[in-house]
Amino acid sequence: MAQYDRCSTTNGCACFLIAGATNFGLCSYQYLVECSQLTPCENSTNLCPRDYECVHHPRCHDVPICYPVRADNAELCPPILVMPNIPANARWTQNGVTVAGGHGAGSAINQLSGGWFGACGLFVDDDQTVFIADIGNHRIIQWKKGDTNGQVAAGGKNEGSGLDQLRYPSDVLIDKETDSLIICDRDNRRVIQWSRRRGTMQGEILVDNIDCYGLAMGLQRYLYVSDYRKHEVRRYQLGDKNSTLVAGGNGQGAGLNQLNEPRYLFVDRQQNVYVSDRDNHRVMKWTKGAKEGVLVAGGQGHGNALTQLSFPQGLFVDALGTIYVAEEGNERVTRWAQGDKKQVTVVAGGNGSGAGPNQFYHPLGLSFDRHANLYVVDWANVRVQRYSLE
Structure with a gap:
């Protein structure tokens, strides 16, 4: 700009x-x-x-x-939200291209962490730079378009609780207003803000004493944080540690007013909060001020039928209200039409577990760039895949 x-x-x-x-x-x-x-x-x-x-x-x-x-x-000055223009019948290339990692598990700058502590959430900037929560390497790493090596954007100084360290970060986003990263520093039980300006050596705590997992930011610059141990989602005004409960908060369970290990979040223009309710195998939508959520994807039990989800993780909602979900257990990304839980399409993966360009091995984080290309963290394959809009 x-x-x-x-x-x-x-x-x-x-x-x-x-x-x-x-x-x-x-x-x-x-x-x-x-x-x-x-x-x-x-x-x-x-x-x-x-x-x-x-x-x-x-x-x-x-x-x-x-x-x-x-x-x-x-x-x-409420910002103009840049949303990718995704047609209702959009299709993506079935063979993904590796844009980050893909060189085995490790801590080198061309690698991502593997095993139980593989990469989790991601954020794609306007210039197609990919920011990845490289959880087992205790860092946020960025990959610019076309680069073979990443650059450490935050952390990377071994596991620790110092303000210049991270401990198993699980999600990241960019706050354009302050040109900073906002990071769920999961095992330090805090959310931190890390300026992207040259010379920044440490972060600043925004929220502490929270078992965070996923993050989202709406048009009004409210920060939304999922708490996977309290089974709830809270909203924060930046700079204020007081919060408002916006989803769950009624204990662990499968009721419409409950969540079970919530993971990733998406917030639309109307401040509706979408939650990947992982262990309930569903995606829930909570309108502003609601006392219970609305089932918008899955919720038909754990399974691999098109109308079922298996451990949903990353999610995205486009301007048409179409929902995209990364299914860790089904090795696929599915598209769910607004208001119709039976109109479901596999848009990537779905070819069993594997390392082929048309396969996933436990997909987690999911996002789109402004050109409607799809990005997926392929956790156990230790890579990030991009699927171009056809």
């Missing part, structure tokens, strides 16, 4: 490129303050006082300036 590009559904909001960052900006209202009231950033470090961000604003100054970041900035 370029300087002053429109970044919000609100007229008057624009992108201010962040000084020292690459292709990232602050989406803010252009007329918060007069040019004469803006002061330059610290010359060598681009530092600003608290609640200010060092940005470029060439209409006012030739050098980077400190621009105010209001607490209600997300409400003032």
Whole structure:
């Protein structure tokens, strides 16, 4: 996104490129303050006082300036959500291409961890860079498009509880507003924020004392976290450790108001929360303020029929409301039409366990890029596969 590009559904909001960052900006209202009231950033470090961000604003100054970041900035300038345009009858290539890992289990920068602690969640950025929760290597690793080696983006300093360390991270996403990674640091029982700016050596704790597994962020920049031990999902305002229960919270079980080992999450424009309810072999949808969820996929018992799920993991919901689910137990990704739990299609895998390009061996994380290409963490094959839209 370029300087002053429109970044919000609100007229008057624009992108201010962040000084020292690459292709990232602050989406803010252009007329918060007069040019004469803006002061330059610290010359060598681009530092600003608290609640200010060092940005470029060439209409006012030739050098980077400190621009105010209001607490209600997300409400003032709600972002434009970039969703892939996936046709209702879309098809993907059946042979996946390995875009990360694929060199056996290990800790080298061209490898991912294996065994019981293989890679889990992933996030695909706008430029098709893939960020992976490399759980057994205690790091977040990124793979740029076309690269044979990854780069450590966070952690990677052995297992530990220091702010510069991770312990079995299970999911990751990018907060574009702050140009930072948000990480479920699972076995440290915390969610941390890790700036992507050059020179960042450690993270900052956002949420602690939580058995997190999956993460999601909605348009309003609320953070959603699944707790696989309390069998619930909570919503947090960034910077506030108080939370709101949005799914489950009624003990472990199979009732419509319960969850059983919830894993990954997806939040749509209407703040509906979709949960991969793993050990109930179903996907549940919880509307804002609901006391119980609605079954939207699976829920027909554990099995391999098209209308059944087997240990659902990663999930994605497109603009049409179609649900995509990675099934760890059935070695496939299935597509579920909105409102019809019987209209199900296998879009990738489904050819038994194996290491072939058309096979999975326990798929976990799932995402799409802005061009509607499908990405899947193929856990036991120690790789990430991309399936191109045909």
